[in-house]
Amino acid sequence: MAARRTPARTPLGAGRARRAGRPRRVGAVARAAAALSGATAVARLAAATAVLGLLAAVPGPPAVAAGAPGAYDFTGGARTVTGAATTADAPLLDAGRAYRSALPRDGKLYYRLRLDAASSAYVSATAVPAADSTVSATDGVRVSVRDGHGDSCSYQATLFGTSRSPHPVSAWGRRDAAPGHSLCQGAGTYYVLVERIDASGASPDAWPLELATVTEPALSRTGATTAPGTWDSARPEPVGGRAADRAGGAGFATASPLGQGVWRTGVRPGQTLFYRVPVDWGQQLNVVAELGGAGGSGYVDGALTLSLYNPVRGYVEDAYAGYSGRRASAALAPLPPVDYANRYGFADPVKAMRFAGSYYLVAHLADQTAAGFGAGPYDLTLRVRLGGSATSGPGYAGRSEPRDRFEVTAADRAAAAPAGPFGPSGAAGSAGAAGGSAALRALAVGGIGTGTALLVVLGGWTLVARRRSGAW
Known part of the structure; x- marks a missing residue:
């Protein structure tokens, strides 16, 4: 299994803005960005979990043994x-x-x-x-x-x-x-x-x-x-x-x-x-x-x-x-x-x-x-x-x-x-492994889509919460 990559956390509000007269909005942007970054991590974790669940639940095509009909593998070194x-x-x-x-x-x-x-x-x-x-x-x-x-x-x-x-x-x-x-x-x-x-x-x-x-x-x-x-x-x-x-x-x-x-x-x-x-x-x-x-x-x-x-x-x-x-x-x-x-x-x-x-x-x-x-x-x-x-x-x-x-x-x-x-x-057998790899690639694409959808939803929740609190 390929190693799982952990997303780097780079807040959108990194580096303090110095615009006069709007200190609260800049702070709100930084806080919202940090929350959004956390939401991104949650979304990606949820996407990875979804991929794992789909892999376990959705069977792929049956593995087929390699080799032509009638072939026989003799013991090595016989x-x-x-x-x-x-x-x-x-x-x-x-x-x-x-x-x-x-x-x-x-x-x-x-x-x-x-x-x-x-x-x-x-x-x-x-x-x-x-x-x-x-x-x-x-x-x-x-x-x-x-x-x-x-x-x-x-x-x-x-x-x-x-x-x-x-x-x-x-x-x-x-x-x-x-x-x-x-x-x-x-x-x-x-x-x-x-x-x-x-x-x-x-x-x-x-x-x-x-x-x-x-x-x-x-x-x-x-x-x-x-x-x-x-x-x-x-x-x-x-x-x-x-x-x-x-x-x-x-x-x-x-x-x-x-x-x-x-x-x-x-x-x-x-x-x-x-x-x-x-x-x-x-x-x-x-x-x-x-x-x-x-x-x-x-x-x-x-x-x-x-x-x-x-x-x-x-x-x-x-x-x-x-x-x-x-x-x-x-x-x-x-x-x-x-x-x-x-x-x-x-x-x-x-x-x-x-x-x-x-x-x-x-x-x-x-x-x-x-x-x-x-x-x-x-x-x-x-x-x-x-x-x-x-x-x-x-x-x-x-x-x-x-x-x-x-x-x-x-x-x-x-x-x-x-x-x-x-x-x-x-x-x-190699054929079984190949079948598993194909299923993994397909589900990985689906997982990316799932992660994107979760990111949008979680980001939307964060913005709504900030507006209701008057921070924006």
């Missing part, structure tokens, strides 16, 4: 690595690092991990098909982790689903080092396998791939080894109130922070927006996405996809909304509060809510929406609710790689708070 066709040639992935690779159309790739006996390990693979690629509802990416004997530790597949629109999709594999597990325990070499699920009818191009590895330390003392038996699974009312602008990022690494509240942006067909929500231990996340109406005709199945990923970019769940030009919404199914013991649950979405940290909301508008309803941008509203109370963590015996991955800090909460009247708090 190493390039080539996956292998067999485990014998699999390249090593270090803990806490991000990598770039490529997944062939009909291929499968192996990577290697070196793990200790105590830490749990997670690997996510984000496939980024080009905007002009052809994909099917059953196409996607699958990730599995295997031990040195070839036994599977875990696997997960993530599909494009009903949208049938190319966009980044991510799946995760894991090695849980925990009591009660018999497979995949102990220190040694493990392997990550990344595969295309269904390439039939797809474009021949390879998909750019982002890999991210995270390790989670053991607990300082053993806790519960069964998932919580009950939790509130009722869907709460969506959060209400005035929406704050927050443009989305174009990748996990540049995801924009969101807290509880109502948020809006603009999204174009084929575009994918990334947000991160700090969710602490004991808190329960609920999200509804709404797509605004538009002119046109037809129907797009799965036009809006809302996906949730956990702090290690592990897939949690999806929600979809078809679109006919009228307002449509997609709501995530109820999820349990974040709890370390959720990893012992039965359902995959429950298992994924196993640690605190930044959970990622990824919204995609299907490319085929443009054919019936135009190039946009379309209004997108996100209603984010954080239920429950934050509690202390389970007590780790060491630290994660990357560091502090499973914590929510005061800085995280501050970045996720709603924007102030002079711009976003946190990384809301």
Whole structure:
């Protein structure tokens, strides 16, 4: 915010006039001028206050994330690595690092991990098909982790689903080092396998791939080894109130922070927006996405996809909304509060809510929406609710790689708070900042007019008061 300028006070009666026979009138002029100068300060203060009020009350156009549809922001400094066709040639992935690779159309790739006996390990693979690629509802990416004997530790597949629109999709594999597990325990070499699920009818191009590895330390003392038996699974009312602008990022690494509240942006067909929500231990996340109406005709199945990923970019769940030009919404199914013991649950979405940290909301508008309803941008509203109370963590015996991955800090909460009247708090994107600047300039002009009007009124009151007292 630009520094506020304080008007200099230069009374119109400065310097004593020496005209004979009219001393009282000169003194009255000086006093009136001083009063008028004070009125000027009051008027300008009132104008500034009016500008602040208008900025807070009048929403501008929704912020639109920069970048062309289909663009993806890879993690800065990510190493390039080539996956292998067999485990014998699999390249090593270090803990806490991000990598770039490529997944062939009909291929499968192996990577290697070196793990200790105590830490749990997670690997996510984000496939980024080009905007002009052809994909099917059953196409996607699958990730599995295997031990040195070839036994599977875990696997997960993530599909494009009903949208049938190319966009980044991510799946995760894991090695849980925990009591009660018999497979995949102990220190040694493990392997990550990344595969295309269904390439039939797809474009021949390879998909750019982002890999991210995270390790989670053991607990300082053993806790519960069964998932919580009950939790509130009722869907709460969506959060209400005035929406704050927050443009989305174009990748996990540049995801924009969101807290509880109502948020809006603009999204174009084929575009994918990334947000991160700090969710602490004991808190329960609920999200509804709404797509605004538009002119046109037809129907797009799965036009809006809302996906949730956990702090290690592990897939949690999806929600979809078809679109006919009228307002449509997609709501995530109820999820349990974040709890370390959720990893012992039965359902995959429950298992994924196993640690605190930044959970990622990824919204995609299907490319085929443009054919019936135009190039946009379309209004997108996100209603984010954080239920429950934050509690202390389970007590780790060491630290994660990357560091502090499973914590929510005061800085995280501050970045996720709603924007102030002079711009976003946190990384809301250059487009959002530009929109705010335009609104500020417009309202500043209005504020000048308001200040001028107040000055005239206050000056008039001063003159009337002086005349009634006989000072003039």
